Amino acid sequence: MGWSLVRLIVVAVAAAVTAYALNRLSEAVARFLAARGRTGTTPSLPLLRGCRPPLLAATACGLMLAGEPWARAAPAVHAAVRHLLVLATIASCAWLAARLVALLTSGAMQLADRRRDPARAGRARTQAGLLGRICQAAVAVVALGAMLMTFPAVRGLGTSLLASAGLVGVVAGIAAQSTLANLFAGIQMAFGDLIRIGDVVVVAGEWGTVEEITLTSVVIATWDQRRLVMPMSYFAGRPFENWSRRTSKITGTALFHLDHRTPVPELRAEFDAFLAKSSLWDGEGSALQVVDTTPTTIVVRALMTAPDADAAFALRCQVREHLVGYLCEAHPHALPRLPVAPAAGQEAAHP
Template identity: 60%
Template sequence: MPWLTVLRPLAVLAAVAAAALLLDRTADRLVHRAAARHPASPAWPLLRRCRPPFLLTLAAMLLLGVEPGLGLAARRHEAVRHLLVLTAIAGSAWLASRIAALLLDTSFSSYAARRQDAARVRRVRTQTAMLRRVTVAAIAVVALAAMLMTFPGVRAVGASLLASAGLIGLVAGVAAQSTLANLFAGIQLAFGDMVRIGDEVVVVGDWGTVEEITLTYVVIATWDQRRIVMPVSYFAGKPFENWSRNDPSMTGTILLHLDHSTPVAELRQEFETRLRKSDLWDGRGCALQVVDTTPTTIVVRALMTARNASDAFDLRCLIREELVAHLRSAHPYALPRIGVAQAPVEPRPAVSPPAQPEPGGRVPPGRAGLPGMRDGDDRSGA
């Protein structure tokens, strides 16, 4: 009967959907019970992310098992089976990548909960993120290759290309030289412990925090909310400053140009008092010294320690402002001044007045004549 050809596939699909939902509900209840027994475990939120690929893979597998009972024609049978195989491969790869991320993230969370060393935690976090990306990329490549091999034409081409695999690998290596360089540099960066997520670095003159490390690039978040995206090969081949590789503590420095009459001992006591009142100072060390002199000023350097680079910058600004305010109110003469004096005026030589001609138009002899005339010149025309 014609209606049986439509009813049978619908009945089979409904049975598969009911079975998938039943298995999904059973797995969800088991996860909820386990989470109730161990609520502090970080695995449960990550495990719930595996639900979509699990449902997709389960449905594809069940449909592959009951596909012969659909009663499809031979041509449609092959097409539907091929589509289900592709779906099962894609779902399995998706589920495998989620499970790998679950295992790696759970291991990192357990390690971070036991360790108190922030530097080691950042190192493991960076390595875990790199391993997760490499694993997901490898799973995707294997799944794509498996899906392509399900096509008969691709299998034939693949068999013929095996003989020239060396030449193809050489050409691909030359074409993707920069990409492969970044890939291996990213692995070297993660496992060589040169830079980690959360490190404070100075790159090309900009200070910032490492926000993300991928297989090909590193993202630096600067203090003014900018993002600098650098290739991974830069960190593997060029020098850069890492301010928090082993210890995030920093030493801040300020320089003050003051008058020679500055009471340095009193200023040192004021500096130490201001530091003890500040929460930014970690208490490890401080010093105030006269490090240089000039013909008009002395150079006073103040050193102070802080827990990290951000606190060191804020502490430097605070102490500089407070010391200048103290000197301005208590010792205004200690601030640098510029001496100003009246410039000397050189005396000018006296100039005799020009000679006046006698009545008749002659200049008397022995008198200075007009400009351009010599003694004895007669300009009267006589």
């Protein structure tokens, strides 16, 4: 019994020394790469260093598991120690797999950010993030199942569990119907290219930017710094507006209710001159037209293109402010009026 304990201690010390040597070696490599400037400024370096603890834990557990038979402990002690080492090895390997998935996801997002096309970059980041979460969830489920299967009592129930898998699946499907619907809706949204991180959307009458996409929900940052958390199934089953699905360019509109005597050609020339000086206008299109009339006013619509929704909103506000000021100063008679007396000549026509 005493020699068995000594052998166990020797195996543990050997595993710890090996893990320590690997730790020092990985730290030296990380410092060398950082000194040369290859990865020292990239966001992946902290995550790469974060893979060291699970790697060392998995290595130590694996070495101890391999060297445990050499200890020749008593049968009861041997079974307990081996079972504990198996559980620790499975847990550390799952930890390492989850960190590797996070590292690959981070690398994919960095490659996506280097693309010149914002739409493709957003699509790649969305898909990489969603796949990373799904893989991490799968790693956790597999690891938990593997750890449970190491217990003889759980293995003994395997036959009965498989026999009742159909009933359990139906019950679980009914109980998790909402969660599964959101999960499959998220996969459909990500790979159907319907919505991406950074897209400008209008959902339930709210305008905002897609800030985060999880397995079951979408977080939208509104213009007034609120956060809307919408279930993923909402986007799969209801219509919504995506203002930047193919391109972020958008056309802004400004409406003016003016008097019938408004000099539209002069107003159009002033509108064109203002756009030519504006840095918010992308130069692709503009128009100023009379789109409707009422008994007391005409409706003038100003159209202008902008590179994105934020610029379009700001440009619309500036156009309204400038043209109203121009009319007040140069053509005050063009402003809308509310008639409160008969027009000139109306009394003579109707005595």
